Every structure is written in C-alpha cells, then in structure tokens.
Amino acid sequence: MSILLSPDIRTVILLLFAGNLLAIVMLSAYRRKEGLELAYRRYIAGKIFQALAWMLIGARGTIPDWLSADVGNGSLYVGFAFEGLAFVLLERREKKFTRLYAAVTITGIFLFSMFSTTPALRVALSSASVGSITAMTAILMLYSIQASRLRVLVACFYIAFSIMLACRVAYAVLYPNQISVFQNGPIQAFTYLMTFAFTLVGGAGFLLLLKEQSDDALAIAVNELQIRETLLTNIFNTSSVAIFLANDDGYISMANQRMAEMFGRTIDSLIGSPYLDCVAEAQKDEAHDQLQKLLSSEISFLKLEREYSRPDGSHFWGQLTATHMHDGQKVGHQLVGVIADITDLKLAEVNMRKMAHHDPLTGLANRALFSDRLQQAMMVAKRDQTRFALLYIDLDKFKLVNDSFGHQVGDKLLQEVALRISRCVRDSDIVARVGGDEFVVLLRSVNTTENALLVAEKVRISHAKNFKIEEHDLAISCSIGVAMYPDDGTSETELSAKSDEAMYKAKHGGRDQVQFATITTTNNSL
Incomplete structure (x- = not known):
C-alpha cells in the first residue's frame, strides 16, 4: 500500500512514457476506415509528443533544465492538444477547433516559460494548462453531433482528470513548499498514476470510437445494399454520388440524376450506352479488361480511382466501387457501380506534394x-x-x-x-x-x-x-x-x-x- 501511495516518481514517469509508446503501437496496428485518417494522425501525433514530454521530464537533472522543463512541458501541452483534437475531428472538421486548441496550448507554453520560477509554480502552471486542454476536450465531446454513450463515458473521464488537475493546482498554490515535480507523496503519486490510467483509457476509448465510427458506416452500407427497388429509386434521385447498373454486356441499364450531372449528360442518353464510353480514352483498354473480369466473376469486387470524360471534352477523377449481382432468375447478372467525384481530393494530393517541395x-x-x-x-x-x-x-x-x-x-x-x-x-x-x-x-x-x-x-x-x-x-x-x-x-x-x-x-x-x-x-x- 505504501508503494502505491508513494512510488518512485521517475518510475511512474517511465510508465507514462511506456504507456504512450504502447498506445502508439496499438494505434499503428489498427486498420482505420478511410475518412478518419485526419483524426487518427492527430492522435498518433499527440501520443508521440506526450512520449517525448515524459522522456524529457523524466531526464530532469541529466539534461539542461530548460530542455526538461520548458521543452518537456511544452511537448506535453502539444501532445494533449493533438489528442483532444483527434476526438473532436472524429465527427467535425471545423478549423475553428484547431485554432482554439492552438491558442490554449500556446498560452500555456508562454505562461510556463515566463512564470514557472519555483517548483510549485511549475506544477501549478503545468497542471492548469493540461487541465484546460482536457476540460475543453470533454466539453467539445459532449457538445457532439451524436454523443453516444461511449463518447459520454470518455468525456466524463476527461472531466474527472481535469478536476484532479484543478485540485493539484490548488494544492500547489496553498502548500507551495510541499510539492514539486519529483517530490514523493500521495498527491504526486495519485496525479501520475491517474495520468497513466488516463493514457490507457484515452487510447482504448479512441480505438473504440474509431471502431464505432467504422461500424456505423458499415451498417449504413449494408442497409443500402438491402434496400428494395422502390427505395433504391429514391436513393438514386437524392444521392450525392453517381450510381448505375450495367447488364452483362457492359451497357448501362439504370443511372441516377447525380451521374447525369457528373458526366454532363441526360439520364436517357446514359441508359443503353456502354459504360466504357464514360471512361477517358487513355484508360479504356484497362477498364475493358477489368469490366470483363468483374462480369465473368473472375473478380467479385472492384475499387479504384479512374479518369472519366464528358462529351464536352473535359475530364474528372472518380473513385469507382463496383460489384455484380445475379438477376431475379439467377441467370444473368448486373454490374452495380458507384462513382464519387474525387477531383478535389486529387488536386489536394497534388497540392500536398507541391507543398512538400x-x-x-x-x-x-x-x-x-x-x-x-x-x-x-x-x-x-x-x-x-x-x-x-x-x-x-x-x-x-x-x-x-x-x-x-x-x-x-x-x-x-x-x-x-x-x-x-x-x-x-x-x-x-x-x-x-x-x-x-x-x-x-x-x-x-x-x-x-x-x-x-x-x-x-x-x-x-x-x-x-x-x-x-x-x-x-x-x-x-x-x-x-x-x-x-x-x-x-x-x-x-x-x-x-x-x-x-x-x-x-x-x-x-x-x-x-x-x-x-x-x-x-x-x-x-x-
């Protein structure tokens, strides 16, 4: 019991370092769904910064004090900010959240570098900064588009962690001579062990929320495939992506309004025309081979990016997802295809490559x-x-x-x-x-x-x-x-x-x- 109440602080910090590394390994092995990449990268970045922070803080006395204290605590704030932003980005992409986290983090770094003149002030300022970030994360998670039970549970743990840090700030202010980063005692032991638990719970919570997001998307996709013809017609008319059916000869038998808009044609002109007429000339041979493999059941599923052409000579990039299904008599089969316009995404990829150089x-x-x-x-x-x-x-x-x-x-x-x-x-x-x-x-x-x-x-x-x-x-x-x-x-x-x-x-x-x-x-x- 005494070991739990007053462990060696450097040992606990080592546990925090190891815990963040473990979270990084777990997340690296997780196969995240497309569309959640931004949140995933933010969370990985947060764990990397936190691991770096605990390594620097734990090396206090063997490295320069400014490196251990200023850089270490700054990395800690950045790490918690990235982690919190990752939870928010699972549902929303507004830039205002990024700016908000950046402002709070920079303020914390500034206050710590300017006013952390005593061990107690270091503890107080560090706890206040991290507590502000985690409290903000909890509020944003609760103020959610769809605040699931899991999301509320994770947010409540963030709130508990923020309250604990607030208490630590109060203790550092009231009893400045009884607390420092490496001073053993129940308060410090509880703080660091709570932080360790927070690291594990946060990592597990993020993985579960990623899975929750993926499961929701999968459920929607499965539900759409089971919709009957009447409901399919409604989806055709309201979908934001192009959806079409083609017969076993590769001719389009059904198309939605979005496909007509995407290709600059009318629905009547699309129906009865070969799907290959929509493909850019340079890719027609490859598209023909893949279409034949799909229709002959040599392959059962196709997902790729392809360049398409319009009658006016313009081109755009689309992501094709295609499969085939048997007709009612299970004799012939039809190609079911979905095309999403990813031209903006392609341009963004080009811009990212350009920005790198x-x-x-x-x-x-x-x-x-x-x-x-x-x-x-x-x-x-x-x-x-x-x-x-x-x-x-x-x-x-x-x-x-x-x-x-x-x-x-x-x-x-x-x-x-x-x-x-x-x-x-x-x-x-x-x-x-x-x-x-x-x-x-x-x-x-x-x-x-x-x-x-x-x-x-x-x-x-x-x-x-x-x-x-x-x-x-x-x-x-x-x-x-x-x-x-x-x-x-x-x-x-x-x-x-x-x-x-x-x-x-x-x-x-x-x-x-x-x-x-x-x-x-x-x-x-x-």
Missing part, C-alpha cells in the same frame, strides 16, 4: 527541392565537364517594408520579387526561396562568369523599377553573390557558402550590386 507563399522551389536539383546539376556537370553558376540573392531594405507596412504587404512584395526573378532566367534554371527574403538561382550550363554576370545583372536591374503593392509604391534593391562550379567549390556546402559570402560582400560594399566569390563586379560593370 515548394514555398507556399511564392510557389518557388523550397530548400529541399533546390538542394536535390543542385546535387543533380553537380553530378551532370562533373560527368560532362561543364560549369554552372549559383546565385544567392538577398533583398535590401525588405525589413523596413515589413516594419512600415506590415507582413501582408511584405508577403505580396515577396511574391512579386519571385515573379521578376523567374522572368530573368530560363525555364531550365531553378529559382528557390530559402529564407524570409533570400532567394537562390541555379543557372545550368553557364560556362563563363560573363554569362553568369549577365543573368545576375538582369535580376538586379529588374528590381530597379518600383514595386506597386496595394496603394504603396515600394523601392527596394537586391544584393547578389555568385559562385561558379567547380571553380568555387565541388560540393553543395562549399558552393552555398561561397555564394553566401559573395552576397555579404555585396551587402557590405553598398548593396544593389553583384559580387563573385572570386571576382568582384559592381553594379557599374556593364
């Missing part, structure tokens, strides 16, 4: 993509015994614009700068934004410094004309550093360092000029 503000390549292209250029240049130039561009007086007119004007100015730089180079060259007002340009197959200088001066001169941003007439310039491969370096690090040094030469030399890593050239050189 491009600057979201200017659309230029980011540092990662530029690094990859630079390494490729070095390999080609080494193989072909050619040269190329690397330009490092830094805007002059940009900070003054931001300070004077605000970041909104500054962002629009950066977008205009990106356009001007891009117009000065060839399509085969690479322009990237690598910092706030810093840009780099890779000039492929530039074998002489003279050619590199021509392009650099073209970029510099392009900034001589004032920028018209909203109602402001802005005058800025740029300082450019140039490094040549292989003269100034044969590695990415060397070239980047040399071009950066050359850019600072231009800055210190009066700005609005071009400087080479090995050759100095001013703005009057042309």
Whole structure:
C-alpha cells in the first residue's frame, strides 16, 4: 500500500512514457476506415509528443533544465492538444477547433516559460494548462453531433482528470513548499498514476470510437445494399454520388440524376450506352479488361480511382466501387457501380506534394527541392565537364517594408520579387526561396562568369523599377553573390557558402550590386 501511495516518481514517469509508446503501437496496428485518417494522425501525433514530454521530464537533472522543463512541458501541452483534437475531428472538421486548441496550448507554453520560477509554480502552471486542454476536450465531446454513450463515458473521464488537475493546482498554490515535480507523496503519486490510467483509457476509448465510427458506416452500407427497388429509386434521385447498373454486356441499364450531372449528360442518353464510353480514352483498354473480369466473376469486387470524360471534352477523377449481382432468375447478372467525384481530393494530393517541395507563399522551389536539383546539376556537370553558376540573392531594405507596412504587404512584395526573378532566367534554371527574403538561382550550363554576370545583372536591374503593392509604391534593391562550379567549390556546402559570402560582400560594399566569390563586379560593370 505504501508503494502505491508513494512510488518512485521517475518510475511512474517511465510508465507514462511506456504507456504512450504502447498506445502508439496499438494505434499503428489498427486498420482505420478511410475518412478518419485526419483524426487518427492527430492522435498518433499527440501520443508521440506526450512520449517525448515524459522522456524529457523524466531526464530532469541529466539534461539542461530548460530542455526538461520548458521543452518537456511544452511537448506535453502539444501532445494533449493533438489528442483532444483527434476526438473532436472524429465527427467535425471545423478549423475553428484547431485554432482554439492552438491558442490554449500556446498560452500555456508562454505562461510556463515566463512564470514557472519555483517548483510549485511549475506544477501549478503545468497542471492548469493540461487541465484546460482536457476540460475543453470533454466539453467539445459532449457538445457532439451524436454523443453516444461511449463518447459520454470518455468525456466524463476527461472531466474527472481535469478536476484532479484543478485540485493539484490548488494544492500547489496553498502548500507551495510541499510539492514539486519529483517530490514523493500521495498527491504526486495519485496525479501520475491517474495520468497513466488516463493514457490507457484515452487510447482504448479512441480505438473504440474509431471502431464505432467504422461500424456505423458499415451498417449504413449494408442497409443500402438491402434496400428494395422502390427505395433504391429514391436513393438514386437524392444521392450525392453517381450510381448505375450495367447488364452483362457492359451497357448501362439504370443511372441516377447525380451521374447525369457528373458526366454532363441526360439520364436517357446514359441508359443503353456502354459504360466504357464514360471512361477517358487513355484508360479504356484497362477498364475493358477489368469490366470483363468483374462480369465473368473472375473478380467479385472492384475499387479504384479512374479518369472519366464528358462529351464536352473535359475530364474528372472518380473513385469507382463496383460489384455484380445475379438477376431475379439467377441467370444473368448486373454490374452495380458507384462513382464519387474525387477531383478535389486529387488536386489536394497534388497540392500536398507541391507543398512538400515548394514555398507556399511564392510557389518557388523550397530548400529541399533546390538542394536535390543542385546535387543533380553537380553530378551532370562533373560527368560532362561543364560549369554552372549559383546565385544567392538577398533583398535590401525588405525589413523596413515589413516594419512600415506590415507582413501582408511584405508577403505580396515577396511574391512579386519571385515573379521578376523567374522572368530573368530560363525555364531550365531553378529559382528557390530559402529564407524570409533570400532567394537562390541555379543557372545550368553557364560556362563563363560573363554569362553568369549577365543573368545576375538582369535580376538586379529588374528590381530597379518600383514595386506597386496595394496603394504603396515600394523601392527596394537586391544584393547578389555568385559562385561558379567547380571553380568555387565541388560540393553543395562549399558552393552555398561561397555564394553566401559573395552576397555579404555585396551587402557590405553598398548593396544593389553583384559580387563573385572570386571576382568582384559592381553594379557599374556593364
């Protein structure tokens, strides 16, 4: 009994670390249903941050105090925020919830970093922040579209945990000399063990809610398949996805209004036409083979993404789910297909891939993509015994614009700068934004410094004309550093360092000029 009332706190923290790792493993093995991916990722992220937090907090005394206390507690707040947001996102997708959790978390991190001057204050502020997040989660879970019994039960446990943390805050305020993070005692033991239980219950609750969501969706799907012809007709007329039936020759025998709208045709023109007429030309052969396999019972189910065409020549992406069923006499069979328009999803996937390699503000390549292209250029240049130039561009007086007119004007100015730089180079060259007002340009197959200088001066001169941003007439310039491969370096690090040094030469030399890593050239050189 004494061990339970006063365990070694570091041991309990180790249990918390292990508990979060266990939750991560359990969730990683869970096969979640499509559509719940966002909530699933948020919960995994929350557990990762919590595991990191307990690892840092548990290492108190062996690592710097700011790392254990500030970063550790900050990670804890972020972890609980992600976890709470995951429960909310199981039903709702409003961005306001994300902003709300972010605001509470940032406030907690700020207060802890500013006012946690004593062990008791650390305990109080940490408990208050986590308690606020969990209480907010409980309220949002109860304020639910469909607050199931399971959801209410999980929310009640969150409320109990929040109350316990509130009591801990009160104890830390009333008895500041009797509590600290690693001080043994019933209060601390109960707090950490309750947190451990909360970790297990929260993980189990989230898995059960995921299953509940999946079971509900499955029940709806099964119910729809059992609906008779009269009800099927009503679904056809009101469904937000395209639904059609095709005979054993692949000709459409029934279609709903949504399919007519999706394909830009009338229902009468769809009925009696081959399903393959709806498929984009490039995919017709593959679609024909899959259709024959489905109709011949070689395969019983088909789910894939496919490009479709309309009579006006436009295309869209659809997710096809298809199966076959026997007719009333069990002689022939019909194809049952559902097509959901996923064009927006495809565009989002493209945008996500683009965001991973491009600057979201200017659309230029980011540092990662530029690094990859630079390494490729070095390999080609080494193989072909050619040269190329690397330009490092830094805007002059940009900070003054931001300070004077605000970041909104500054962002629009950066977008205009990106356009001007891009117009000065060839399509085969690479322009990237690598910092706030810093840009780099890779000039492929530039074998002489003279050619590199021509392009650099073209970029510099392009900034001589004032920028018209909203109602402001802005005058800025740029300082450019140039490094040549292989003269100034044969590695990415060397070239980047040399071009950066050359850019600072231009800055210190009066700005609005071009400087080479090995050759100095001013703005009057042309």
